[in-house]
Amino acid sequence: MAKTDELTLAIDGLRCASCVSSVENGLTGRHGVETCQVNLATKSATISYDSTTTDAQGIIKQIEQLGFSAAVGRPDFLAASKREVITARRLLQISVVLTIPLAAVAMWPMWADRSLVPAPFDALTQALLAAVVLLYGGRTILMDAAIQTRHLRANMNSLIAMGTCAAFGWSIYLLLINWDSGISPPLFFESVGMIITLILLGRFLEARARGRAGDAIRAMIDLRPTIATAIINGVDIEIDASAVQPGMILLVRPGERLAADGVIVEGQAVIDESMLTGESLPVEKVPSDKVVGGSVNGNRSFKFQVTATGEKTFLAGMVRLVAEAQSRKAPIQKLADRVAARFVPAVILVALVTLAGWYWLAPDSPLLIQCVISVLIIACPCALGLATPTAILAGTGRAAREGIIIRGGDILERITQLNAIVFDKTGTLTCGELEVVNVRSVDPWSRRELIRMAGSAEKQSNHPLAKAIAQLMDKEQIDASEVRNVQDRPGFGVEALYRGERLLIGNEALLKTEQIDPSACRDTAQEEMEQGQTVVFVALGGKLAGLISLGDRLRNDAAGVVARLGKMLERVSMLSGDNYRTVAGVARSIGLEYFEAEVRPDHKQQVIESYQKAGFRLAMVGDGINDAPALAAADVGVAIGGGTDVAIEAANVVLVRSELADLPKMFRVADQSMKVIRQNLFWAFFYNVLAIPLAAGLFYPLFGWTLSPMVAAAAMAFSSVFVVTNSLRLNRRAL
Structure with a gap:
């Protein structure tokens, strides 16, 4: 029986969208690989495979056979980005130093006496300088092109290598056949140097911009302190943060960052969690409150017991979620991938047609070789490959800084397609902290006895209603009585x-x-429910003993958020397991027209599916208590950050700071990201459709328009830089 596993690989050697297609097409559907998604921006691949047919090493071997190298694990995107910038800068600096004298020698005859430097030696100097720029500055381009050729493939580097080598080889040929003739033929040595230098400039700017797109992850990782103060045998000892273990007691002084997650055991604090949750105001913490690693202590020292370290901390989880989000593709990228897979072969074909056309029309024209080189150089599959992933990188990073974790480009695109949203009531629209607001007993039972019997039973339950009733019994110092055979009645009590x-x-x-007849308390129950309270009936021996009403405070921003979402979507609704009157009262107080009441936990998913059958594409917002299946069934599941681990795992979006006001921001960042993706794709397609015919000299007979190889190289470099820079605008957009 097939068993599907998932694998994340760091892949080295990805240069453009054609490389992405080579890996995806080379793996998908072969040798046990079911699906393969490669991300050019993060240089990673997410692969689903049949573990009974192949394993990680087998997949890595297949990738190596395709001409790339791979390693298990998510790539260190930040370190790789830093190395890429350093390498690109070094190659660029050397190429610039050599290209300046190359250009000066090439232009020497324009402003000096040619007789001072004989033509052959002038050309020979150009050839030597161009050779160094090509073979050293362009070595990564040539090496990758050679690898692609060996595997019978072509990518962007193949086009550049073909163009520059053709220009260099043609110039050497003209130099040799005219060595003793005294003729100065049109040479392209300076074009070779300028092309390589401009391309390296573009790659340097692109690498630096791509590095900035990962600022969200970098900022999170930088929150990790290197030193912690542990209390060992009553003595304060500074230790390496990596040595902190669960169960340790740590001392945190004012201004210090917390080295791990934990619970305060001594002291009080005002903690800045803004870099983790986006919450601008410091949060007050008292003993037994949870604290998270990476947050900053305010003006008082306190001690806390460590509950999680390393990869199990809240901070590590957020870093992991953001990294995963930035490696998942949006469906819109499939169009770009399909085009990119055929792009390079098509460009080579256009170059051959250009060569044949100019040879037929003007075999002696210097434009013949110039146009062929320009076609090979100006085509830019890299812009196609970067159009979507860089926007996803920037968009999900922008959301993360606001405390909104959107788990991938596919989720971004799905959010823009939503036309409805459904809220779970308790813990989502309300604070989820119930308290008893009224107790009504029926003769012969007293109020105190009613609280005793209900509280004694509810002490054995974890339900929020039960906890509130049990807390009331403790608050009024009522002793519990013995209760046996406590059983949950799901959906009832x-x-x-x-x-x-x-x-x-x-x-x-x-x-x-x-x-059981509830008439003795019916009027009271109706009044309480009309005010939005939850009513719990208590019966003993088949007779009504009374009722307890509980209130759950609405979130301060609930009404405002519902109003804003009502303007953005066709339907805003609420569902709850509470009775109709209670739910209707809450709906009235926040301006909700649509709601579903008395929905049992196992039916919430069915309600979501019924909305979908009615044509709604909807988001479900919940805290994970009884609604994880509904979150998973919705088109987009949104988990409140303070909810359960199950909910966060099932959800597509996590609101880290648990504020409903972040929901409109979620929609805005998704809309902005998809708008940028469409702009990038339009530019990439439009640029190539316009630039390639212009480079081929198609407009030369009519308007005299053509492009030199140097201008073609500059245009190609600009196209990639434009796409990345346009994506980075998302970091500055207001939400």
Whole structure:
């Protein structure tokens, strides 16, 4: 039986969109590989494969056979980006130093007496300088082109290598046959130097810009401190942060960063979590409150016990989510990938047609070789390859700085297609912190006895309603009684044995199921529910004992967010397991027209699916308590950051700081990112469609328009830099 596993690889040797297509097409559907997604911006691949057929080493071997190198694990994008910038700068500096005298020698006859430097020696000097620029400055281009040729493939470097080598070889040929003739033929040595230098300039600017696109990850990683103060045998000892272990007690002084996640055990603090959650205001913390590594302590020292370190911390999880998001493709990129796969062979064909056309029309014209070189140089599959991933990199990074983790380009695109949103009520539109607001007992039971019987049973449950009732019993210092056989009744409440009698605690539906008359408290219950309170009935021995009403405070921004989303989407709705009157009261208070009440936990997913069948493309927002399946079923699942791990795992978007006001920002960053992606793709397509015919000399007979190889190289470099720079604008856009 097939078993599907997923593998992430760092791939070296990716240069352009054609390389991406080579790896994806070379792996997908072969040798046990089911799917393969390669990201040019992060130099990584995510591969799903049948582990009964192949393994990681087998896949790496296949990649090596394609002419690339690979290693298991997510690439160190930041370190690789830094190395790329350093290498590009060094090659550029050397090429510039050599190209300046090359250009000066080439232009010498224009402003000096040619007799001072005989033509052959002038040309020979150019040839030597151009050779050094080509073989040293352009060595990575030539080496990669050779690898591609050996594997019967071609990419952007193949085009550059063909163009520059053709220009250099043709110039050497003309130099040799005219050595003793006294004729000065048109040579392209300075074009070779300028082409290589301009391309290296473009790659340097591109590498530096791509590095800035990873600023979100870099900023998160920089939050990790290197030193921590541990309390060992009552003594403060400074240790390396990497040596911190769960269970240790750490001391944090004012202004210091926390080295790990934990719980405060002594002292109080005001902690700045802005770089982690986007929350601008410091957060007050007291003993038993959770704290996260990477946040900054305010003006008081405190001690906390470590609960998570290293890759298990909240910060590491956020870094991992952002890194994963930036490696996932948007569906719109498939168009670019399909074009890129055929792009380089098509350009080579156009170059051959250009050669044949000019040879037929003007075999002696210097434009013959010039146009062929320009066609090979100006074509830019790199712009196509970078159009989508750089925008995703910048867009998801921009969202991450606002505390919004969007898990990939596919999710960005999906968000822009939504026309509805559904909120879970408790813990999402409300704060999820219930408290008892009213207790009504029915004779012969007293208020105190009602609290005792309900609280004694609810102490054994983790449900928020149960906790609030149990906390009231503790607050009023009421002793618990023995309760046995406590059982959950999903969607209804709980039942137990209290002093030998059957105890029921739950909603009105539970009373109806057990045929218990609620009329003694019906008026009170209706009043409470109309105010948005949740009513819990208590019955003992088949008779109503009273009710307890609980309130859950609405989030301050709930009404405003609902109003803003109502202007952006066709439908904003809410679903809840609470009774109709309670849910209707909440809906009225925040201006919601659509809601679903009395939805059992196992039916929430069905409600989402019914919306989808009605034609809605919707987001589901929840905290993960009973709604993880619904989050997974929605077109886009949005988890509140303070929710459960299951919800965060099931969701496509995580609101780290748990603020509903971040939802409109999520829509805006998705819209802005997709707009930039479309701009980039339009530019990449438009540039190549216009530039290649111009370089081929198609407009020369009509308008006298053509392009020199140097201008072609500058245009090609600019196209890639434009795409990356346009993507980086997302970092400056207001949300």
